[in-house]
Amino acid sequence: xxxxxxxxxxxxxxxxxxxxxxxxxxxxxxxxxxxxxxxxxxxxxxxxxxxxxxxxxxxxxxxxxxxxxxxxxxxxxxxxxxxxxxxxxxxxxxxxxxxxxxxxxxxxxxxxxxxxxxxxxxxxxxxxxxxxxxxxxxxxxxxxxxxxxxxxxxxxxxxxxxxxxxxxxxxxxxxxxxxxxxxxxxxxxxxxxxxxxxxxxxxxxxxxxxxxxxxxxxxxxxxxxxxxxxxxxxxxxxxxxxxxxxxxxxxxxxxxxxxxxxxxxxxxxxxxxxxxxxxxxxxxxxxxxxxxxxxxxxxxxxxxxxxxxxxxxxxxxxxxxxxxxxxxxxxxxxxxxxxxxxxxxxxxxxxxxxxxxxxxxxxxxxxxxxxxxxxxxxxxxxxxxxxxxxxxxxxxxxxxxxxxxxxxxxxxxxxxxxxxxxxxxxxxxxxxxxxxxxxxxxxxxxxxxxxxxxxxxxxxxxxxxxxxxxxxxxxxxxxxxxxxxxxxxxxxxxxxxxxxxxxxxxxxxxxxxxxxxxxxxxxxxx
Amino acid sequence: xxxxxxxxxxxxxxxxxxxxxxxxxxxxxxxxxxxxxxxxxxxxxxxxxxxxxxxxxxxxxxxxxxxxxxxxxxxxxxxxxxxxxxxxxxxxxxxxxxxxxxxxxxxxxxxxxxxxxxxxxxxxxxxxxxxxxxxxxxxxxxxxxxxxxxxxxxxxxxxxxxxxxxxxxxxxxxxxxxxxxxxxxxxxxxxxxxxxxxxxxxxxxxxxxxxxxxxxxxxxxxxxxxxxxxxxxxxxxxxxxxxxxxxxxxxxxxxxxxxxxxxxxxxxxxxxxxxxxxxxxxxxxxxxxxxxxxxxxxxxxxxxxxxxxxxxx
Numbered sequence: 001x002x003x004x005x006x007x008x009x010x011x012x013x014x015x016x017x018x019x020x021x022x023x024x025x026x027x028x029x030x031x032x033x034x035x036x037x038x039x040x041x042x043x044x045x046x047x048x049x050x051x052x053x054x055x056x057x058x059x060x061x062x063x064x065x066x067x068x069x070x071x072x073x074x075x076x077x078x079x080x081x082x083x084x085x086x087x088x089x090x091x092x093x094x095x096x097x098x099x100x101x102x103x104x105x106x107x108x109x110x111x112x113x114x115x116x117x118x119x120x121x122x123x124x125x126x127x128x129x130x131x132x133x134x135x136x137x138x139x140x141x142x143x144x145x146x147x148x149x150x151x152x153x154x155x156x157x158x159x160x161x162x163x164x165x166x167x168x169x170x171x172x173x174x175x176x177x178x179x180x181x182x183x184x185x186x187x188x189x190x191x192x193x194x195x196x197x198x199x200x201x202x203x204x205x206x207x208x209x210x211x212x213x214x215x216x217x218x219x220x221x222x223x224x225x226x227x228x229x230x231x232x233x234x235x236x237x238x239x240x241x242x243x244x245x246x247x248x249x250x251x252x253x254x255x256x257x258x259x260x261x262x263x264x265x266x267x268x269x270x271x272x273x274x275x276x277x278x279x280x281x282x283x284x285x286x287x288x289x290x291x292x293x294x295x296x297x298x299x300x301x302x303x304x305x306x307x308x309x310x311x312x313x314x315x316x317x318x319x320x321x322x323x324x325x326x327x328x329x330x331x332x333x334x335x336x337x338x339x340x341x342x343x344x345x346x347x348x349x350x351x352x353x354x355x356x357x358x359x360x361x362x363x364x365x366x367x368x369x370x371x372x373x374x375x376x377x378x379x380x381x382x383x384x385x386x387x388x389x390x391x392x393x394x395x396x397x398x399x400x401x402x403x404x405x406x407x408x409x410x411x412x413x414x415x416x417x418x419x420x421x422x423x424x425x426x427x428x429x430x431x432x433x434x435x436x437x438x439x440x441x442x443x444x445x446x447x448x449x450x451x452x453x454x455x456x457x458x459x460x461x462x463x464x465x466x467x468x469x470x471x472x473x474x475x476x477x478x479x480x481x482x483x484x485x486x487x488x489x490x491x492x493x494x495x496x497x498x499x500x501x502x503x504x505x506x507x508x509x510x511x512x513x514x515x516x517x518x519x520x521x522x523x524x525x526x
Numbered sequence: 527x528x529x530x531x532x533x534x535x536x537x538x539x540x541x542x543x544x545x546x547x548x549x550x551x552x553x554x555x556x557x558x559x560x561x562x563x564x565x566x567x568x569x570x571x572x573x574x575x576x577x578x579x580x581x582x583x584x585x586x587x588x589x590x591x592x593x594x595x596x597x598x599x600x601x602x603x604x605x606x607x608x609x610x611x612x613x614x615x616x617x618x619x620x621x622x623x624x625x626x627x628x629x630x631x632x633x634x635x636x637x638x639x640x641x642x643x644x645x646x647x648x649x650x651x652x653x654x655x656x657x658x659x660x661x662x663x664x665x666x667x668x669x670x671x672x673x674x675x676x677x678x679x680x681x682x683x684x685x686x687x688x689x690x691x692x693x694x695x696x697x698x699x700x701x702x703x704x705x706x707x708x709x710x711x712x713x714x715x716x717x718x719x720x721x722x723x724x725x726x727x728x729x730x731x732x733x734x735x736x737x738x739x740x741x742x743x744x745x746x747x748x749x750x751x752x753x754x755x756x757x758x759x760x761x762x763x764x765x766x767x768x769x770x771x772x773x774x775x776x777x778x779x780x781x782x783x784x785x786x787x788x789x790x791x792x793x794x795x796x797x798x799x800x801x802x803x804x805x806x807x808x809x810x811x812x813x814x815x816x817x818x819x820x821x822x823x824x825x826x827x828x829x830x831x832x833x834x835x836x837x838x839x
Binding site for chain 1: 579618
């Protein structure tokens with residue numbers, strides 16, 4: 001039906017139903033992102049722990065991670081709720097909803113209810129399962145832990161909700177996110193300074209708070225630094241640079257002759273090194289914001305980490321506790337993993353999306369030089385990071401070179417290479433991102449597929465760490481990336497078909513589910 | 527006649543900027559009232575204050591007999607409002623937006639919406655993010671009309687609409703006023719507004735500088751234009767002989783809006799050797815708008831001083 005006539009026969013929903021339905025729909029999408037973030041955290045943690053504490057019982061570790069990261073869910077979903085509030089306020093939607101006679105109280109209560117419902121799904125269900133499994137296995141966790149940790153997780157989430165909603169609504173959302181996170185950190189430190197006030201505190205609970213606050217801060221700092229620095233230096237410099245060359249090229253086009261582009265530019269006053277070093281300079285300026293953003297985030301993250309370590313007595317985290325250092329390393333690994341992947345992907349797919357290759361090619365740059373210049377700029381911080389890993393002692397002991405090399409290969413080099421390849425292939429950064437992790441899976445699965453051909457010695461050197469990593473670390477991410485990517489491609493293709501053959505959307509959805517299940521089964525078999 | 531909006535001695539300041547100063551306005555029911563003024567003069571601020579979105583610093587305001595800041599919810603159930611940049615949930619479709627809005631109105635809402643949306647040719651299954659600016663304006667209007675409010679407040683409602691829809695929409699406002707509803711429109715579409723508005727008010731420097739029935743204003747205020755051979759020679763009338771509302775000078779030609787123009791003064795102008803091409807006409811709304819907002823003073827009156835622009839009626 002192309003007109004709205006069918007609406008005339010419909011019955012209007014009740015106000016609360018309409019508001020709640022709307023907020024839940026928004027929060028359900030946001031919770032997908034939260035699950036993604038939690039998986040990423042879990043991945044970083046697992047990667048580091050596999051190297052540091054390989055003797056820990058695998059199953060038990062699984063349940064502990066689920067417990068910790070599920071506890072972070074209410075606070076992370078609070079970000080989504082605050083984001084929706086800020087979005088409604090800053091975009092002017094609130095003016096429309098209030099003109100419908102919707103009250104602020106209704107709007108806020110609905111979001112609170114949505115937060116509780118989604119948190120219950122993302123936090124309480126997996127926690128309960130984890131507790132049940134461990135209880136059945138070894139009695140590691142008692143049922144009382146569910147209530148105690150649940151209360152703590154929801155309390156932190158509620159604090160985050162309060163601070164973030166106020167800060168993100170009153171301030172610019174991104175700045176508000178940062179301010180709200182810092183306020184939450186301060187509040188947590190104060191609470192832990194007075195244990196009598198916060199009697200629920202215990203070691204595991206504090207680690208939950210630690211995970212929550214660090215995750216909030218890390219993501220807040222990355223986004224805020226990136227945004228600020230890109231605004232301040234990245235875009236402006238790039239535009240000026242492009243403007244300079246465009247002017248030069250226009251002159252060159254007018255006076256076109258048989259002289260090469262670089263000579264032509266040299267003659268009209270532009271730098272004569274355009275083909276390569278100018279490209280490196282341009283790539284550096286283009287990526288400057290992103291590089292600085294990551295740099296600032298890592299530095300500030302380190303700063304907050306030291307605060308936690310120095311306030312050890314206040315926050316009751318035992319320095320000798322094995323999970324503490326594994327957490328620190330886990331976050332570092334997560335940051336490195338993200339940084340390497342995002343740098344590789346964003347550089348190339350964004351260049352393609354904005355037709356920068358075409359433009360630079362028009363300026364006379366050779367394609368291989370364009371790619372090489374970007375590789376140099378984006379790989380440089382990764383090499384510096386690797387060097388730092390080699391020289392700086394971590395967790396009271398120097399890592400051996402082989403371990404660092406393995407960490408570097410798995411956490412930095414492989415996502416970077418996968419990101420570069422997919423960034424070159426796909427214009428869309430999201431598809432490039434998902435394909436990157438899928439490609440990563442293929443690269444890591446390959447030795448497993450041919451393990452029969454390898455010698456016993458090689459197997460013990462290669463297969464064991466990779467097998468552990470793949471099964472413990474990348475399994476979920478691969479499944480997730482693969483399924484989402486496949487779904488996106490399928491929806492895109494079937495959408496195309498829909499216009500021609502009129503296949504119903506239900507059949508499309510069923511097809512997508514079948515393909516997704518097949519893929520899931522395939523990964524499980526592998 | 528029942529008063530739909532009453533505003534007395536309203537003041538509003540944003541930091542160092544005094545947006546509304548001693549603002550006075552009364553709008554009776556059953557009329558199409560146009561609030562006109564330059565950009566940034568305070569139209570939207572006044573409208574937001576009427577809807578209770580902001581609190582005035584000082585003053586007494588009643589909308590449909592209610593205090594907009596205290597009786598906000600009751601007021602919004604009776605008043606329809608379309609902002610200058612309507613914002614909706616981009617991920618909802620047109621039909622979903624209507625369903626969502628219907629939860630807050632009478633059971634007839636969806637039926638009314640279906641009629642208006644069909645007239646505006648709104649695609650029900652299209653997401654808001656895919657709608658053009660004009661279509662979004664149509665959706666905003668369809669939603670507000672479907673609620674059948676007593677008072678309709680429209681802030682630049684026709685921006686982005688094509689001429690056919692704009693005319694059709696504005697004419698529908700006249701029909702609405704015919705049924706006893708009141709419409710307050712803040713707009714820059716002077717020519718279109720002139721076709722539908724029966725009352726107008728001009729907002730300048732935070733105050734209403736002219737207000738009343740459009741026909742009365744046109745009768746009361748005249749458009750006078752003349753050319754001077756020598757612009758240094760004094761004009762043949764004194765400052766006190768008329769009330770100058772606005773004037774524009776282009777070369778030798780002077781055009782002005784005046785109140786209290788006598789036949790004697792016109793004949794004096796016509797007989798003056800320095801002046802030629804004297805024309806007196808009934809101003810259009812656009813003439814009134816341009817005349818009131820473009821000029822400052824008319825130089826060279828007979829007493830040797832400049833004729834200062836009157837800002838108060």
